[in-house]
Amino acid sequence: MKNFAELFRRLDRTTKINAKVAALADYFLQVDDEDKLWTVALLSHRRPRRTVNSKLLRAWASELSEVATWILEESYHVVGDLAETIALVLPPPETDYDYTLTYWIDYIEQFAGYDELGKKEAVQEAWRGLGTTERYLFNKLITGNFRVGVSQKLMTRALARATGIEETNLAHRLMGNWTPNDTTFEELIHSESATDDISRPYPFYLAYQLEQPAEELGDPHEWQAEHKWDGIRGQVIVRNDEVFVWSRGEELVNDKYPEYDILAKAIPNGTVIDGEILPYKDGKPLGFNVLQTRIGRKTVSKKLLKEAPVVLMCYDLLEYEGRDIRKLPLSGRRELLERLVKEYDTQGILQLSPVFHFAHWDELAIERETAREKYSEGIMLKRRDSEYKQGRKKGDWWKWKVDPLTIDAVMMYAQRGHGRRANLYTDFTFGVWDGDTLVPFTKAYSGLTDQEFNKITAWVRRNTVEKFGPVRSVKPKQVFEIGFEGIRKSTRHKSGVALRFPRMLRWRHDKPVEEANTKADLEGMLEVYGS
Amino acid sequence: MPLLTFNDRGIYCERADVYIDPWKPVPRALITHGHADHSRWGNDHYLSTRTAAPVIRYRLGDIDLEAVEYGEVRTINGVKFSFHPAGHIIGSAQIRVEYKGEIWVASGDYKLEDDGLSEAYEPVQCQHFITESTFGLPVYRWITQEELFADINDWWRQTASEGRTAILTGYALGKAQRLLAGLDTSIGKIYTHGAIENTNEVLRKQGIKLPETTRVNREINKKEYPGNIVIATPGAIGQPWVKKFGNASIGAASGWMTLRGARRRRGADRGFVLSDHCDWPSLLEAIDLTGADNIYVTHGYTSIFSKYLREQGYNAVELETEYEGELAEIETKGSEETSKENAVADGE
Numbered sequence: 001m002k003n004f005a006e007l008f009r010r011l012d013r014t015t016k017i018n019a020k021v022a023a024l025a026d027y028f029l030q031v032d033d034e035d036k037l038w039t040v041a042l043l044s045h046r047r048p049r050r051t052v053n054s055k056l057l058r059a060w061a062s063e064l065s066e067v068a069t070w071i072l073e074e075s076y077h078v079v080g081d082l083a084e085t086i087a088l089v090l091p092p093p094e095t096d097y098d099y100t101l102t103y104w105i106d107y108i109e110q111f112a113g114y115d116e117l118g119k120k121e122a123v124q125e126a127w128r129g130l131g132t133t134e135r136y137l138f139n140k141l142i143t144g145n146f147r148v149g150v151s152q153k154l155m156t157r158a159l160a161r162a163t164g165i166e167e168t169n170l171a172h173r174l175m176g177n178w179t180p181n182d183t184t185f186e187e188l189i190h191s192e193s194a195t196d197d198i199s200r201p202y203p204f205y206l207a208y209q210l211e212q213p214a215e216e217l218g219d220p221h222e223w224q225a226e227h228k229w230d231g232i233r234g235q236v237i238v239r240n241d242e243v244f245v246w247s248r249g250e251e252l253v254n255d256k257y258p259e260y261d262i263l264a265k266a267i268p269n270g271t272v273i274d275g276e277i278l279p280y281k282d283g284k285p286l287g288f289n290v291l292q293t294r295i296g297r298k299t300v301s302k303k304l305l306k307e308a309p310v311v312l313m314c315y316d317l318l319e320y321e322g323r324d325i326r327k328l329p330l331s332g333r334r335e336l337l338e339r340l341v342k343e344y345d346t347q348g349i350l351q352l353s354p355v356f357h358f359a360h361w362d363e364l365a366i367e368r369e370t371a372r373e374k375y376s377e378g379i380m381l382k383r384r385d386s387e388y389k390q391g392r393k394k395g396d397w398w399k400w401k402v403d404p405l406t407i408d409a410v411m412m413y414a415q416r417g418h419g420r421r422a423n424l425y426t427d428f429t430f431g432v433w434d435g436d437t438l439v440p441f442t443k444a445y446s447g448l449t450d451q452e453f454n455k456i457t458a459w460v461r462r463n464t465v466e467k468f469g470p471v472r473s474v475k476p477k478q479v480f481e482i483g484f485e486g487i488r489k490s491t492r493h494k495s496g497v498a499l500r501f502p503r504m505l506r507w508r509h510d511k512p513v514e515e516a517n518t519k520a521d522l523e524g525m526l527e528v529y530g531s
Numbered sequence: 532m533p534l535l536t537f538n539d540r541g542i543y544c545e546r547a548d549v550y551i552d553p554w555k556p557v558p559r560a561l562i563t564h565g566h567a568d569h570s571r572w573g574n575d576h577y578l579s580t581r582t583a584a585p586v587i588r589y590r591l592g593d594i595d596l597e598a599v600e601y602g603e604v605r606t607i608n609g610v611k612f613s614f615h616p617a618g619h620i621i622g623s624a625q626i627r628v629e630y631k632g633e634i635w636v637a638s639g640d641y642k643l644e645d646d647g648l649s650e651a652y653e654p655v656q657c658q659h660f661i662t663e664s665t666f667g668l669p670v671y672r673w674i675t676q677e678e679l680f681a682d683i684n685d686w687w688r689q690t691a692s693e694g695r696t697a698i699l700t701g702y703a704l705g706k707a708q709r710l711l712a713g714l715d716t717s718i719g720k721i722y723t724h725g726a727i728e729n730t731n732e733v734l735r736k737q738g739i740k741l742p743e744t745t746r747v748n749r750e751i752n753k754k755e756y757p758g759n760i761v762i763a764t765p766g767a768i769g770q771p772w773v774k775k776f777g778n779a780s781i782g783a784a785s786g787w788m789t790l791r792g793a794r795r796r797r798g799a800d801r802g803f804v805l806s807d808h809c810d811w812p813s814l815l816e817a818i819d820l821t822g823a824d825n826i827y828v829t830h831g832y833t834s835i836f837s838k839y840l841r842e843q844g845y846n847a848v849e850l851e852t853e854y855e856g857e858l859a860e861i862e863t864k865g866s867e868e869t870s871k872e873n874a875v876a877d878g879e
Contacts, residue, residue: 012794072669088670422791423790
């Protein structure tokens with residue numbers, strides 16, 4: 001664990017990619033295969049089974065450190081991370097346990113067989129012999145995923161450097177449905193072909209938001225344009241008469257979308273399609289809020305299947321007749337995709353995402369204006385001769401999203417942030433006027449620069465009206481322009497509306513608080529855009 | 532009527548008609564130390580310790596300031612006032628106020644660990660103790676300064692061996708000098724940001740021994756910096772001013788560096804946990820040492836800390852003041868303001 005703690009400190013200390021890759025590569029050369037495997041797993045969001053809940057952890061930390069639970073709780077609000085809070089309040093270690101990462105993960109997985117007292121003794125015993133960083137990591141292993149600012153891509157690059165295996169091959173091998181308990185490091189990184197693990201997806205190719213005017217992309221004939229559908233990006237794999245559905249978050253989601261089961265029989269083995277898991281009925285997409293009724297549910301009722309049926313809106317073809325065709329130009333892949341969708345009867349489960357032809361960028365701009373009505377987030381632009389790359393890349397693919405809906409709102413409450421933003425006020429509740437009172441209608445956390453968060457934090461401290469635990473009500477003085485992607489009726493929110501992706505676009509220093517928008521304005525938007 | 536009361540100008544002694552660390556102008560002000568949130572402009576008359584006086588004069592200009600020795604008693608309308616070492620920065624004091632057996636101590640900012648520069652903290656017995664709580668949460672526990680300076684010097688050595696410049700930040704009065712005093716000068720030369728060097732000059736003139744430093748200025752060839760260390764104000768980081776140091780590693784020294792979030796937000800390569808304030812155990816120790824039953828908690832985690840003290844049986848209340856403690860080290864100023872400061876600091 002000491003190696004792992006040192007790795008963590010090195011990664012945490014820098015924002016420079018090269019320094020992170022170097023730290024990881026050094027680490028991979030130091031530790032044994034078991035620790036390598038677990039490190040790869042942890043950095044690709046695979047974690048040991050959760051055997052202790054955080055409430056118990058708090059109680060045991062409180063007991064060992066003789067710090068009352070309420071003050072531990074207050075500290076947590078300041079620190080913004082429970083694992084870190086506990087690591088800091090515990091008394092200095094009495095002894096020094098020097099074991100491997102794998103040892104500690106096994107140690108934690110053993111908890112499953114213990115009763116509560118047994119777990120408590122095991123956890124407190126570990127705390128007694130670990131330094132602050134090791135304790136923090138130990139707590140993180142127990143409580144959940146930790147973010148160290150290392151993307152899977154970066155980790156893959158370091159592993160490539162340490163093992164001499166090409167990065168793209170490695171990226172592919174690390175995807176899929178493995179856990180450290182059912183493979184070894186050697187098996188994982190040396191498995192030669194994609195069929196070794198028939199469920200293994202290809203890394204998604206992601207696009208950046210287009211910042212420059214679309215005209216600057218050059219000749220419209222070089223570009224394919226289609227809608228950016230508002231569902232969940234997914235990859236459907238049919239191999240060995242089985243179907244696998246992956247979400248972009250690299251989660252296998254077959255169970256949630258049984259509609260795709262028929263594809264195992266309907267289309268040939270050796271087919272991989274990139275598309276959008278999209279709620280769709282009577283030849284038209286439904287709003288994202290319809291899909292939301294299915295996200296997070298493990299089992300899907302018949303009623304839900306009827307109310308919110310999904311299709312796969314197909315964007316691209318990655319594997320055809322068992323061959324990886326990602327290097328073919330998009331135009332060629334698209335032709336094969338169209339042939340596939342037309343040739344086989346999938347009862348409408350596979351839909352082709354229509355491409356539109358345009359001779360001038362203006363025509364496309366007009367189409368983009370109508371996107372929101374079609375439940376699309378905007379336009380995707382892909383170069384016709386582009387190959388299917390992995391990860392987020394600039395140049396060949398761009399997303400050209402519609403401008404967000406906006407409303408000017410008044411800050412009413414502020415709460416401290418978490419993680420990197422602990423100790424700063426970053427979580428705000430905003431209201432609109434209803435006569436001369438403010439009605440809270442949304443929260444927003446993001447969109448300001450660090451410097452603006454610093455300023456608003458200082459302002460909040462000096463303009464607090466009341467404190468409720470970690471939340472402060474503030475004087476109604478500050479106006480922010482809130483941007484959001486959609487609005488719907490909600491019975492759970494006092495204001496009667498729920499916003500999608502709300503964020504702060506601008507701090508409106510120029511706007512007097514009286515001129516913020518009203519509840520009537522919000523209701524007007526609900527009428528036009530609500531679904 | 533208690534001997535000291537709290538109003539919208541500061542801590543007030545009505546019987547003597549004086550304020551302690553007022554934040555609005557008053558006729559007579561007793562000043563615990565020279566930091567801007569305790570020693571403000573605009574009072575008619577100031578009283579401070581002899582070692583705090585030069586910096587206060589330097590910062591506030593031509594003021595009517597009278598200086599006293601630690602322990603010297605001044606009696607005003609029967610009320611006895613005396614200054615006692617607070618260990619926070621050079622010249623910092625706790626102010627003891629006594630009248631007919633009622634004893635108060637206003638501690639300003641303080642720390643128990645002897646940093647070798649500031650006059651070491653001395654506990655003062657009292658019934659009423661006014662304390663800060665900048666780091667009044669159990670997550671804040673400092674390691675010893677020996678361990679800490681070993682870390683800082685290791686980092687400087689490492690940075691120097693890579694042919695890079697080390698830049699270490701701390702506020703200009705107090706922290707910066709403490710950093711200077713702890714550096715291992717066998718590693719390389721020490722350069723200073725102008726705002727820090729100005730303070731150094733004032734302190735040297737009053738007889739404080741500091742290691743040799745060179746003010747960063749435009750005449751210095753940029754090639755001279757790698758391998759050496761630059762002590763800078765926190766506000767200088769992220770400004771064009773730091774570009775002249777080339778490939779640099781930035782270290783930040785502050786109590787806030789305890790927290791991962793703060794370390795990452797600061798954009799520093801290394802965070803060193805070094806504070807001129809008390810950590811949690813020493814706050815509790817200090818309060819215990821005074822023997823006071825009545826505790827008044829000023830800046831910091833006031834509501835949490837006072838609630839904790841009440842649970843421990845103290846009669847503790849939370850006060851609204853305008854003191855900031857170490858906040859200045861996490862709240863960065865507007866960029867314009869700082870770039871002006873840097874330009875002035877470099878003599879540009």
